[in-house]
Amino acid sequence: MKRIIVFYLFCLSVVHCFASPVSLSQEIYEEATRISETMRETHYDHHIIIDEKQGYYSLDCSGFVCHILQKKAPMSLRVLPVDKHHTHARAQNFYDYFKSLQNVSSQKEWMPILRVKDLEEGDIIAWKYDPSLQKKDTGHVVIVQQKPLLxxxxxxRIRVIDSSKGKHANDTRAKENDGIGSGDMWFRVDESDYPIGLYWSSKEKKESQHPIAMGRALK
Structure with missing residues (x-):
């Protein structure tokens, strides 16, 4: 009997050694999903207030993504640029950094994603608003919740998790609520499968065209 137990434990250790490790993107996805499913109250606000014990999250899109990166990928978060007079990277910083990666041969903390079909759960999509639009936000940043569907x-069509004032299609946020939730968006691509336009909540509405970039946290 003792030999059987020893052999069983040995087999378990072998399986553990060869099991595929959970990717960092998967950890980011799981944490974002956990928060969205267990939170008790959420609001969209540029002034960040988080009380995880109470399930309270008041933050904007970049604050939400940075909060998750701080927990799951702190080294990736550390290299992101931060604008003067701000405490964390904003949407335009995510976009600018992801875009800069496309001209770098090797990168330890992030990997640029150049084709929408290569996106995985937990990857990040960011887009930047033109200053001439005079928007209060610099852009928007989301976490991929489901692999893209052509x-x-x-x-x-891509299901995303974000903190937002507006609803996406099939959104989990109640009609009167904003903050953290998930929903469907649409992204139009060029001949190389790179995103060049987006639809926030319906592909029947007018397409928004903003510079878009995508990235995957590695550390």
Whole structure:
């Protein structure tokens, strides 16, 4: 009997050694999903207030992503640029940094994603608003919750998790609520499968065209 137990424990150790480790993107996805499913109250606000014990999250899109990166990928968060007079990277910083990676041969903390079809759960999409639009936000940043689904020749549907004032399609946020939630968006791509346009809540509405970049945290 003792030999059987020893052999069983040995087999378990072998399986553990060869099991595929959970990727960092998967950990980011799982943490974002956990928060969205267990939180008790959330609001969209540029002034960040988080009380995890009480399940309270008041933050904007970049604050939400940075909070998760701080827990799961602190080294990736550390290299992101931060604007003067701000405490964390904003949407435009995510975009600028991801875009800069496309001209770098090797990168330890982040990997640029150049094709929408290569996005995985937990990857990050950021886009930047033109200053001439005079928006209060610099852009928007989301976490991929489900792998992209190609619906038409150049249009993908992607379910994302974010902190937002507005609702996406099939959104989990109640009609009167903002803050953290998940929903469907659509991204139009060019011939190289790079995103060049987006639909916030319906592909029947007017397409928004903003510079878009994508990245995967590595550390």
């Amino acid at each position: 619906e038409e020749g150049n249009l993908y």
